[in-house]
Amino acid sequence: MLRDSKADVVNESQSVVLSMDDHEEVTDVFNGVKVWWASGKIPPQSKTISWFAGSEEKSKDWQGWRPTKWGNIVFEHPSTFDTLAMETQKKDEIKKDLIKFSKGKDYYAKIGKAWKRGYLLYGPPGTGKSSMIAAMANLLDYDVYDIELTTIKDNSELRKLLIDTKGRSIIVIEDIDCSLDLTGQRKKRKEKDDDEADKEKDPVSKLKKEAEKEGESGSKVTLSGLLNVIDGIWSACGGERIIIFTTNYVDKLDPALIRTGRMDKHIEMSYCCFDAFKVLAKNYLDIESHELFGKIEEVFAETKMSPAYVADMLMPKSEEQDGETCLKNLIAGLEASMEEAGKKSEAAAMLETKDGVVTEG
Numbered sequence: 001m002l003r004d005s006k007a008d009v010v011n012e013s014q015s016v017v018l019s020m021d022d023h024e025e026v027t028d029v030f031n032g033v034k035v036w037w038a039s040g041k042i043p044p045q046s047k048t049i050s051w052f053a054g055s056e057e058k059s060k061d062w063q064g065w066r067p068t069k070w071g072n073i074v075f076e077h078p079s080t081f082d083t084l085a086m087e088t089q090k091k092d093e094i095k096k097d098l099i100k101f102s103k104g105k106d107y108y109a110k111i112g113k114a115w116k117r118g119y120l121l122y123g124p125p126g127t128g129k130s131s132m133i134a135a136m137a138n139l140l141d142y143d144v145y146d147i148e149l150t151t152i153k154d155n156s157e158l159r160k161l162l163i164d165t166k167g168r169s170i171i172v173i174e175d176i177d178c179s180l181d182l183t184g185q186r187k188k189r190k191e192k193d194d195d196e197a198d199k200e201k202d203p204v205s206k207l208k209k210e211a212e213k214e215g216e217s218g219s220k221v222t223l224s225g226l227l228n229v230i231d232g233i234w235s236a237c238g239g240e241r242i243i244i245f246t247t248n249y250v251d252k253l254d255p256a257l258i259r260t261g262r263m264d265k266h267i268e269m270s271y272c273c274f275d276a277f278k279v280l281a282k283n284y285l286d287i288e289s290h291e292l293f294g295k296i297e298e299v300f301a302e303t304k305m306s307p308a309y310v311a312d313m314l315m316p317k318s319e320e321q322d323g324e325t326c327l328k329n330l331i332a333g334l335e336a337s338m339e340e341a342g343k344k345s346e347a348a349a350m351l352e353t354k355d356g357v358v359t360e361g
């Protein structure tokens with residue numbers, strides 16, 4: 001038994017909680033074994049990114065004596081709106097929207113609505129969705145809770161997790177399209193394919209397939225469950241919260257998920273434009289203008305390249321590589337991709353031509 005320590009009974013609980021002062025040290029003997037207790041204090045991190053750590057890694061929320069599944073790592077993503085490659089006007093609009101929301105406590109109270117905002121971030125891979133989330137968190141100084149839906153057992157577990165989030169936070173549900181096969185068209189198409197395949201199967205193999213299906217999906221979170229949890233969570237939680245869904249395939253999402261009111265703002269993260277390139281050139285090479293910019297602008301007008309690719313090309317790969325070499329490499333890379341795209345569309349046109357001769361490659 002710890003001596004010299006404080007003992008309290010926590011509200012509505014049978015258990016006694018022993019506590020120590022900061023930096024206090026106590027020696028104790030239990031069953032003949034000497035135990036040494038020390039109380040340390042870890043200064044709070046101003047920002048943490050939290051993620052679902054899995055049931056075997058449950059940690060304790062010592063304040064409330066409730067187990068919580070959120071793990072924390074220090075949030076150190078340096079992306080800001082200044083480093084984000086995107087049209088300036090679009091960035092300014094998003095920044096204004098966020099700041100208005102973060103200052104909107106009285107307004108939301110006045111209109112009787114929960115202080116929350118939903119964003120849908122969509123665009124091809126490498127267009128900066130994660131960078132945008134980090135920039136948002138850095139702008140508002142909010143925590144980020146990153147949810148991997150496929151690791152969540154069911155709707156009630158999702159609800160518990162969300163209830164456990166704190167105010168001034170951004171809740172991120174990434175790749176919503178692949179997480180649960182929630183996409184409208186894909187789901188319908190899959191069901192159709194399955195039905196057709198089922199017609200040809202005997203009842204035993206049908207049952208086997210159903211059993212396999214159940215085993216396949218580790219998660220039983222459903223679209224309607226997700227929507228109910230999100231709608232319900234706002235009334236249950238105080239404090240401002242932003243929820244962000246990300247997807248690479250917006251056109252395949254179920255309309256129920258993206259209908260207005262649920263996601264307040266849809267933000268498209270698109271391929272690199274010349275404006276976005278200039279941000280990257282300034283960040284990566286400290287170049288604000290260059291004689292090659294004219295050529296680069298021309299090429300960008302005709303190519304679809306992700307900012308991730310452009311950023312990679314602009315990063316010097318050796319001491320010898322200077323800014324101009326990186327710009328030249330970028331032009332060469334973009335032109336090669338244009339050529340590739342040209343070849344592909346030629347091949348596609350050949351296939352479409354009725355009389356075109358198609359040979360196996």
Ligand SMILES: Nc1ncnc2c1ncn2[C@@H]1O[C@H](COP(=O)(O)OP(=O)(O)OP(=O)(O)O)[C@@H](O)[C@H]1O
Pocket residue numbers: 083084085086124125126127128129130131132248269306307308309311
């Ligand atoms: N718009 C952007 N502005 C600045 N850097 C970017 C941008 N897009 C991509 N990058 C660079 O490319 C890397 C990958 O981008 P990021 O992870 O943000 O893209 P994503 O859209 O979230 O990709 P995915 O869909 O594959 O998860 C970033 O670390 C960053 O260096």
